[in-house]
Every structure is written in C-alpha cells, then in structure tokens.
Amino acid sequence: MPKVGMEPxxxxxxxxxxxxxxxxxxxxxxxxMRIASHAGVSAGIISHYFGGKDGLLEATMRQILTDLxxxxxxxxxxxxxxxxxxxIGAIIEGNFDRTQVTGPAAKTWLAFWASSMHKPMxxxxxxxxDRRLYANLCHQFRRVLPHAEARKAARGLAAMIDGLxxxxxxxxxxxxxDEARHLAYHYLDQLLAHHGCQxxxxxH
Amino acid sequence: MPKVGMEPxxxxxxxxxxxxxxxxxxxxxxxxMRIASHAGVSAGIISHYFGGKDGLLEATMRQILTDLxxxxxxxxxxxxxxxxxxxIGAIIEGNFDRTQVTGPAAKTWLAFWASSMHKPMxxxxxxxxDRRLYANLCHQFRRVLPHAEARKAARGLAAMIDGLxxxxxxxxxxxxxDEARHLAYHYLDQLLAHHGCQxxxxxH
DNA sequence: CTTTTTTTATTGATCGTTCAATCAATAAAA
DNA sequence: TTTTATTGATTGAACGATCAATAAAAAAAG
Numbered sequence: 001m002p003k004v005g006m007e008p009x010x011x012x013x014x015x016x017x018x019x020x021x022x023x024x025x026x027x028x029x030x031x032x033m034r035i036a037s038h039a040g041v042s043a044g045i046i047s048h049y050f051g052g053k054d055g056l057l058e059a060t061m062r063q064i065l066t067d068l069x070x071x072x073x074x075x076x077x078x079x080x081x082x083x084x085x086x087x088i089g090a091i092i093e094g095n096f097d098r099t100q101v102t103g104p105a106a107k108t109w110l111a112f113w114a115s116s117m118h119k120p121m122x123x124x125x126x127x128x129x130d131r132r133l134y135a136n137l138c139h140q141f142r143r144v145l146p147h148a149e150a151r152k153a154a155r156g157l158a159a160m161i162d163g164l165x166x167x168x169x170x171x172x173x174x175x176x177x178d179e180a181r182h183l184a185y186h187y188l189d190q191l192l193a194h195h196g197c198q199x200x201x202x203x204h
Numbered sequence: 205m206p207k208v209g210m211e212p213x214x215x216x217x218x219x220x221x222x223x224x225x226x227x228x229x230x231x232x233x234x235x236x237m238r239i240a241s242h243a244g245v246s247a248g249i250i251s252h253y254f255g256g257k258d259g260l261l262e263a264t265m266r267q268i269l270t271d272l273x274x275x276x277x278x279x280x281x282x283x284x285x286x287x288x289x290x291x292i293g294a295i296i297e298g299n300f301d302r303t304q305v306t307g308p309a310a311k312t313w314l315a316f317w318a319s320s321m322h323k324p325m326x327x328x329x330x331x332x333x334d335r336r337l338y339a340n341l342c343h344q345f346r347r348v349l350p351h352a353e354a355r356k357a358a359r360g361l362a363a364m365i366d367g368l369x370x371x372x373x374x375x376x377x378x379x380x381x382d383e384a385r386h387l388a389y390h391y392l393d394q395l396l397a398h399h400g401c402q403x404x405x406x407x408h
Numbered sequence: 409c410t411t412t413t414t415t416t417a418t419t420g421a422t423c424g425t426t427c428a429a430t431c432a433a434t435a436a437a438a
Numbered sequence: 439t440t441t442t443a444t445t446g447a448t449t450g451a452a453c454g455a456t457c458a459a460t461a462a463a464a465a466a467a468g
C-alpha cells in the first residue's frame with residue numbers, strides 16, 4: 001500500500017524493530033530478515049532506505065545517542081535552579097531515563113559499545129557523545145572545584161553512571177533505577193562536599 | 205608434528221588466539237579460521253579440542269574469569285593487614301591487574317558481556333563470577349557498616365570498578381590504571397568514612 | 409639398534425547452511 | 439497513465455562442521 005511520504009515512517013519502524021530484534025536475540029543474530037519481519041515489511045526495504053544493514057545499525061545507534069542527549073537536555077532546560085548540583089543532577093536523571101533503561105535500549109547500548117571498538121563509524125559516534133557528556137560534567141564541577149579536581153570528579157561520576165548502567169543491563173531483573181539514582185547522587189554529594197568541607201544532607 | 209600431551213598446550217594456544225582475534229577484529233569477525241591461523245594450526249583442530257566454536261568461546265570466557273579471580277585472591281592472600289579496607293583494596297587492585305586491563309583481555313571482556321545476555325551458558329558464568337565479587341565486597345563492608353549500608357556500598361563500588369573498566373576499554377588510549385585506582389580508592393574511603401557519622405566533611 | 413606397527417595429532421578439501429544484497433516484477437496511490 | 443513504494447526469489451560469498459587422508463612420534467618386534 002504505497003502512500004507518499006513513507007520514508008520517515010519506515011525509517012522509524014525499522015530502527016525500532018532493530019532494537020527489538022537485538023533485545024530478543026542479540027546483535028549477532030539480528031538478521032535483516034528478522035528485523036524486517038519484526039517491522040512487518042520485507043527484507044529488501046532495508047537496503048532501500050538505509051543502503052544496507054550497516055546503514056541501519058548506524059542509524060539505530062544515532063537514535064539511541066540522540067535519545068540520551070534529548071533526555072538530558074530536556075531536564076536541564078526545565079531547571080529553575082542554576083546550581084552545579086542541579087545541572088549534574090539533570091545529567092544523572094537523564095541517563096537513568098525510562099527510555100534508556102528499558103530492556104531493548106539497554107541491550108542495544110551494550111551491543112553497540114562492544115561493536116564500536118571495531119567499527120570506526122560507530123566508534124566516532126560513541127566518542128563524540130562520550131566527550132560531550134564528560135565536557136558537560138567537567139564544566140559544572142569546574143564551577144565549584146579546582147581544575148584538576150573537577151576533571152577527576154567528572155571522570156569518576158561518568159564511570160559511576162556507566163557502571164550502574166552496565167550492571168543494570170547485565171542483570172536479568174534489570175536496573176533498579178531508584179537505587180542507581182541514589183548511589184549516583186550520594187557519590188555526587190561527596191564529590192561536591194570536598195569543596196570547602198561543606199556538610200551535605202542526603203538526597204532522597 | 206604430533207607429540208603426546210599436546211592437548212593442554214593447544215587448548216591454551218587457542219584460547220590465547222581467540223582473545224587476540226577478538227582484540228583485532230571483534231567477536232563478530234573472529235572466525236574459526238582466523239583464530240586457528242593466529243595460533244598457527246588448522247581450523248579443524250578447534251572442533252577436535254573444544255567440540256566447536258561455542259566450546260572455544262566458553263573456554264575463553266572461563267579463562268578470563270579465572271584470571272580475574274586469581275588476580276584478586278593472590279593479592280588477598282598476600283595481605284598482612286586484615287582490615288576491611290585492605291581486603292577491598294586487594295579486590296580493587298586485582299580488578300585493575302595488568303593481565304586484565306591489556307587490550308585483548310579488555311575487549312574480550314566487553315564482547316562477552318554483550319554476548320552473555322543471549323547465551324545462557326555465558327550468562328551463567330558471568331553471573332556466578334559477579335555474585336562472588338559482590339558477596340566479597342559486601343562481606344567486607346559488613347564488618348564496618350550496618351546491613352543496608354554495606355549492601356549499597358558494595359553495589360556502588362562494584363559499579364565504580366566496572367564503569368572505570370568499561371570506559372577504559374572504550375577509550376582508544378586504554379585505561380589509565382593509576383587514575384582508576386585513585387578514583388576507586390577515593391570512593392572507597394568515602395564509603396568507609398561514613399561509618400560512625402552520617403554527614404561527613406572531608407578535611408585534608 | 410633398526411625396522412615395523414600402532415597410536416596420536418593434525419590437516420584441509422568439501423558440504424550444507426545462512427546471510428546480505430540485488431533487482432525485475434508488482435501493486436497501490438497520484 | 440505515471441509515479442512511488444514494496445516485494446521476494448535469486449545470487450554469490452562466507453562460515454562452521456565434518457571426516458577421510460596424512461604425517462609424525464611412540465611402541466613393539468626383529
């Protein structure tokens with residue numbers, strides 16, 4: 001039933017189907033046919049819209065990265081508090097956003113992490129995104145911590161977020177987002193407390 | 205050149221070659237032939253010793269897990285200090301051990317992490333190992349922290365270690381082990397300092 | 409100490425399967 | 439009627455597994 005203007009619809013369907021397939025059987029067995037039938041279309045359409053399987057995988061990774069970026073920046077825009085803690089908190093919240101922590105997204109993330117080490121294009125995407133996260137964290141920490149301390153704090157918190165994320169993806173029960181947020185905030189407050197020996201109350 | 209008793213030698217060679225191949229081209233393109241020629245043997249030998257490719261991959265993951273376990277328990281045995289901090293320190297040091305942080309081992313770890321989500325046998329291995337690490341950490345924290353706090357501390361530190369590890373594997377320059385250790389210890393000390401006082405200000 | 413036999417380790421061509429990509433045919437909307 | 443979207447059979451390449459053939463060492467026999 002060819003109507004005009006199907007392209008954006010099909011692209012979205014196929015990207016979604018790719019995540020679902022990776023969630024079901026993993027990247028290795030996410031064949032073109034499985035993805036296509038998951039989206040209710042034929043296999044040939046993938047090459048038509050994405051030029052091939054690689055194109056679809058790249059588009060899917062792009063989608064996941066922009067989903068994360070959007071989740072973070074939406075929360076940062078909605079802030080009325082301009083403190084470093086509030087901004088970093090928005091970054092934490094964004095990373096543990098619903099759409100990111102769901103089974104399909106989490107497994108797709110991990111699959112792409114592994115894959116990006118050997119595919120230059122995916123590595124480039126991953127790296128750009130990672131550096132932006134780091135730069136944001138660093139910039140906020142810089143407002144209350146000296147140069148070197150801010151860098152270390154940014155690296156530490158980034159590692160904490162990714163680690164919680166990773167362990168959540170590997171656990172069959174999935175990530176306990178409440179506990180993850182709690183641990184991340186607790187660590188954040190300890191990092192901030194370092195500045196000027198301030199006492200900081202628990203975040204709930 | 206068939207000599208008797210080649211089995212353990214070949215097994216070791218092939219496991220090593222598997223890691224090297226994964227390091228070079230990733231798990232997806234680590235074919236039986238590439239692994240075999242990397243070890244200087246023919247492709248058929250893999251099925252002979254491991255029953256097939258899956259058997260070799262399972263054996264390789266087992267090797268990596270026992271390498272980590274050994275690195276940790278060796279350091280714990282060598283302790284003369286019996287404090288919780290010393291034991292947990294040994295766990296941190298073991299996780300950032302040379303053999304574990306090297307390119308091939310790191311990339312193989314990540315590849316298996318991703319793969320384990322869809323292969324029950326690998327998942328089982330990963331899970332057993334993970335729970336042991338968590339139980340060890342929890343047991344040590346338990347000596348100085350109340351029940352719930354110890355659990356949270358163990359989860360937090362485990363996430364920190366894995367996160368540093370992950371980011372090290374993804375970074376082309378590899379992991380900065382000194383900084384990683386420093387961040388892990390710093391977090392550990394903050395967790396331990398919590399004991400006795402709820403709100404801690406770090407004076408230096 | 410040779411020669412022969414047996415055992416053990418290893419090879420690599422071959423087979424069947426799976427997959428991504430292609431493209432001529434088709435069908436629905438414009 | 440023309441344009442646009444979609445199909446699905448086909449093609450060629452790649453892979454893992456298999457196994458009969460081979461080669462070297464070890465054991466037995468002379």
